[in-house]
Amino acid sequence: MQSEAPESGVGRVIADRYLLLNRLGSGGMGHVWLAHDQQLDCEVALKEIVFRDPDEEEQDRTTRVARARAEARHAAGLRDHPHVVTVHDVLEHDELPWIVMEYVPGALDLKALVTRRGPLAPAECARIGLAVLDALTAGHERGIMHRDVKPANILLAPDRTGSPYARVLLTDYGISVQPDTQETRYTRSNMLVGTTGYLAPERAQGGPPTAAADLFSLGCTLYYAVEGFGPFDRDSGIAALTAVVLEEPRPVLRAGALEPLLAAMLAKDPVHRITAADSEVALAAIVTPRAHPRTDPDLGSQPQWASGALHTVEPEVLASRHPHETPWPAPTAAPENHSDWASPSSDHGPAHPAHPGRRSPGTRTDGRRRHHRAKALLAGMATTLGLALLVSGIMYGLENLPDLRALGGGTVSGARPYGDAIGLTRALRNGDCVDADWSGVPFTDQPRLTVVGCGEGTDGQVMAVYEAGSAEDARSGGAAQCDRLTKEADGLLADTRGYAVVPTADGFDTAGQRVACLLLGTHGPVHGPIGEHRPMGMVFTDTATMQKRDCLDRLSDSRAKLVPCDGPHDEQVLAFLRLPSTEKLKDAKKEGPDICQKEVPPKEYGYPHDTYEAAVWVGESGWHSDSHFVVCTAMRQDRRTMEKDEP
Structure with a gap:
């Protein structure tokens, strides 16, 4: 075996077959590459083992190689599952293993998606949770515990119809284990295996990997997806581990129907934790509610934003932003006499009042009892946790701290x-x-x-x-x-x-x-x-920031507010219409509704012609810079607000 990692790079051919095209990502075990299979003329993903420390002990190197082979074996055992990344082969090149996996084009992991788009809607989180739970259950039935369920290990990709993020895949069985077999445990005895903040309390205290522990990690993952931050996020790994064992999850703000399920999944005692079967029932009820059959969402494989409801941030959280959200200053309201842009709505009466947001869920009433119980446990666990957390945290941090660059x-x-x-x-x-x-x-x-x-x-x-x-x-x-x-x-x-x-x-x-x-x-x-x-509730100062499928509340002739499409709203953006460069601004404002009604009729977007009509917004700044476009929207003819199930 070589004393240091093989040279990696675009253009390298692995095992005389796989041409490396570009790096897709990196993790604790190494790099994942997009590669071209020259034999089958198709693209695959290759996982490369990388030893960053040339002086790493031979025993540790052997352990990591064995873990890679174990990952391939475990994932290959689930290769027919629709929610597990397929492993095609494991090969050796330069005396190190490479795992040949399914390449999932257009995939984005859940952590990256939340970072990019913000927290997801509860129903969308439930859809993702059902798929991951199905994958975990299939593994548990074979005796395979994943042990590292977290947002970065859940991939979202287009399905066969091209719907973005519709396909849900669980990946990275690199530290999975079959505890009921004689399989070698490829971990260090003095090190916790998993990701701090997502590790179950019993695992943090040295307990064995179980299906219940995986379920706790899934609960943390769904919490992150719906809230935008983890339930036990702290400034350090040691602090996060301590929070997992001794502290209650941070209060939820956006979870809605997910809140009671998350509380049940994050129970400290695995005996009192909700089962996988009951979790499946609860998640299914959120995805497809039974109480209102007329408006039941048929999500199937469709993510929320594929059907037009793009916005998931609740209005009430804008007043108290947390440090994990994308940093931008909240836009200030435009002056009442703002003249940069206008709509032809002056004949429609006064603007509608703002629609009140839903009340944020409060903390659970049993939180104080749990807090006292946790304090009572502190003395008994001090001896076992103190040294274990310190040593484990340091070891974990050294191996898993991200590259600061x-x-x-x-x-x-x-x-x-x-x-x-x-x-x-x-x-x-x-x-x-x-x-x-x-x-x-x-x-x-x-x-x-x-x-x-x-x-x-x-x-x-x-x-x-x-x-x-x-x-x-x-x-x-x-x-x-x-x-x-x-x-x-x-x-x-x-x-x-x-x-x-x-x-x-x-x-x-x-x-x-x-x-x-x-x-x-x-x-x-x-x-x-x-x-x-854009934060929900922002007031537009120009049409340049409007986008298709936006839902708007009309505040005045020249001001509109971005609001969620799953609540009451005055109009919805359908399309942008470019007018001839000879068209004058005043004519565009005057003739815009008729032009939109003719060129972008709402009926073509599912709005009945006898109930809805076209409206228009025109931005002066865009007009003066020669872009010459108007924003065409749909609104009710009677000027009543539109509801989430319209049209």
């Missing part, structure tokens, strides 16, 4: 991450808003970028980041990857265009080894946060 901090090398032309001195992060000063031809030459607040006049925003395997990978494939990552958001906006901010070779580490994927206004500013970075 990948978190956007970068290695301080003195290099500008994107070169002198771009001018930035720090790495761009997802959600950053920028001003772009083009000294040459826009979208051809490099712009001078400045990170600014996401307010009126903003030129664009970082909508995604691509983690590159190398500086060369960033340079050669960054633009294409950014185009893929921002394609959906770009398609929902009227006048944006993508731009990949690629790090230089010298600034690659300072940039966090990432390409920043921008969406910039094509003909002018985007006027604030765009896409899924």
Whole structure:
């Protein structure tokens, strides 16, 4: 066996068959590559074992190789399951194993999805939970415990119809185990195996892996998906482990119907924890409620945003943002006499009052009893936990702490991450808003970028980041990857265009080894946060930030508020209509409703023609920058609010 990791890189051929195309991601065991199977002429995913420390003890190296083989064996045993990533083969190259897996195009893990879009709706979380629970149960029936259920190990991908994020897949059986067999335990005896904050309390105290422990981890995962942060998130691994054992989960804000189920899944004592069978019943009831058959959602494989309900952030949480959400300043209300843009709604009477949001769920009434019980346990566990947590936490941290460069901090090398032309001195992060000063031809030459607040006049925003395997990978494939990552958001906006901010070779580490994927206004500013970075309840200052399928409350002739589509709303955006460059602004405002009614009739979007009609919003700033588009919406003819089940 070699004394150090084999050289990796794009263009390398593994086992005379698999051509490495680009790195898809990295984890505690190594790297996952997109590869081309030259024999079958198809794309696969290859998992590579990487030993970052050349001096790693031979025993530890042997253990990690054995764990890789175990992962392949366990996952291969579930290869026919629709919610488990298929393992095709395990091979050896340069005396190290490589796992050949199904390549899932367009996949995004749940952690990345929540980071990008914000917390998901309870019904969507329940749909994902049902699929993962089905996969876990199939493994449990074979005696296989996953032991590392977490958001990053759940992939969401398009299904055969192309519906985004419809397919749910559980991956990474790298630390799974069959406790009822004679199988070797490929873990260190003085180290906890799993992810802090998602590990069941009994596992944190040295207990064996069980189906109940996997269920607790799934509860933590669903909590993260619906809330946007973990129930036991803390500043350090030791603090998170302590919270798992001794503290109650953080109070929920958005869980809604999921709240009682999450409480049952996160019970400290596995004896009192809800069973998998009862969890399945509860999740199914949330996905398909029985109380209102007329409005029952037939989710099937359809994620919430595929059917038009894109917004999952509840209005009441805007007043108290938590540190895990995307950082942007809440937009301020535009002045009543704001004249930048207008709608033809002045003849429709006064604006409707804001619709009150749902009351945030309170904390559970039994929280104090559990708190006292936890305190009573503290003395008894102090001896066993103290040393174990310290040693285990240190060992865990050393092996599993993420590369700080990948978190956007970068290695301080003195290099500008994107070169002198771009001018930035720090790495761009997802959600950053920028001003772009083009000294040459826009979208051809490099712009001078400045990170600014996401307010009126903003030129664009970082909508995604691509983690590159190398500086060369960033340079050669960054633009294409950014185009893929921002394609959906770009398609929902009227006048944006993508731009990949690629790090230089010298600034690659300072940039966090990432390409920043921008969406910039094509003909002018985007006027604030765009896409899924917009907070629910924001007041639009220009039509440039509106997107297809948005639901709006009309506040005045020139002001509209973004509201959830699953509640009362005044109108919904259908499409953008570009008018001739000779069309005057005043004519567009006057004739817009008739033009939208003719060119974008609401009936073609499912709105009955005898109940709904077209309306229009026209932005002055976009008009003056020669984009010449109007926003066509559907609204009720009687001006009553539309409900979630309309049309």
